[in-house]
Every structure is written in C-alpha cells, then in structure tokens.
Amino acid sequence: RPEYAFIGRSNVGKSSLINMLTNRKGLAMTSSTPGKTMLINHFLINDEWYLVDLPGYGYARRGKENRERLQQIIEDYILQRESLTSLFVLVDSRHEPQKIDLAFMEWLGENGVPFSIVFTKIDKLGPVRLKQNVEEYKQKLLERWEELPPVFVTSSEKRSGREELLDYIGQINASLR
C-alpha cells in the first residue's frame, strides 16, 4: 500500500495535523518498521494507504548525537522505502522560511523524492498576513526551484485544509490503481 509521510520541525503542529487527518477513530495503527515503533508510526487509513508519522527534526535539546541518529533513521526510511509515495513537509505559517526546512527540501530534491508543503496553524494569522507569508515562501523556493511543489494551508485548530489534503492523497491513490 502507498505510504504518505509527514515530517517537520518539532512543534510545527505535526501531531495535531495527524490527529485531524485521522480523527483518531477506527484506525488500525501498525508499525512496519520493527524496533522503531516509537520513532516511525504507521496509520492504516481506510485499508488503503498508510499515513506515516516521521520524527520531528532540528530539536536542539535532543543533543547532537541523538539528532544525528534520528537524522539517519529519517534518511534511511525516505531513501529505502519503496512504498513511500509522497512526503508532506510541514512548516509553521507564522515563520519565514527556515534554513533547516529549506536544506531538507533541497535534500529531497537531490534524491528525487516528491514532496508537498503544508503550512500549519494558519488560524494564528490574519488572511492578509497569511497570504504574504505563503507568497514569500513561494518566492524563496523559486530562487532554487523552477517549479513549486503543491502547497496546502491548514489549521488543526479550525480543522481546515483537511479535505484538500485527503483529496490530494485520494487522487494519487486512484492514479496508482
């Protein structure tokens, strides 16, 4: 089954987004990565696809060694997982583009891993500011890329952006059938 992975800096709102997407109801939670249950969690959705919860990156308090170990686990999963269909990189809509996120996207590009950008916590911004921030982010990406990845704007608080994300995943799944 196809896998869609979610990743972002710690505190970006990943757990909240995953809860919103899955409703945390009637889902079979399994782990197909033995020994890494705590780090990489798989949620089987509608018996059709896996939502994969990857560890948050760039958390300074983890310490250098831990951070590097996590980094390795993330990289191994992304590069070795044949059923990984697409990756969602979460970024906080309030912040300007962060070096660590841009570097990660760069790395994805170099390795030919398709990804989308998911802006989180949009309820914390007014519509004008949100539009500005998203636009600035796109401009930043266009400095390095010729094409923009798909972009989603979400608020787990307000449950917005849910349908768009699930539709997008549904469309890819349909195209794989």
Ligand code: GDP
């Ligand atoms: P994670 O570390 O990336 O899994 O982030 P969490 O999902 O735990 O969220 C980090 C913090 O941001 C928590 O205090 C959440 O309540 C808050 N948060 C997450 N999503 C939203 C959102 O859409 N809107 C608002 N206002 N707060 C959010």
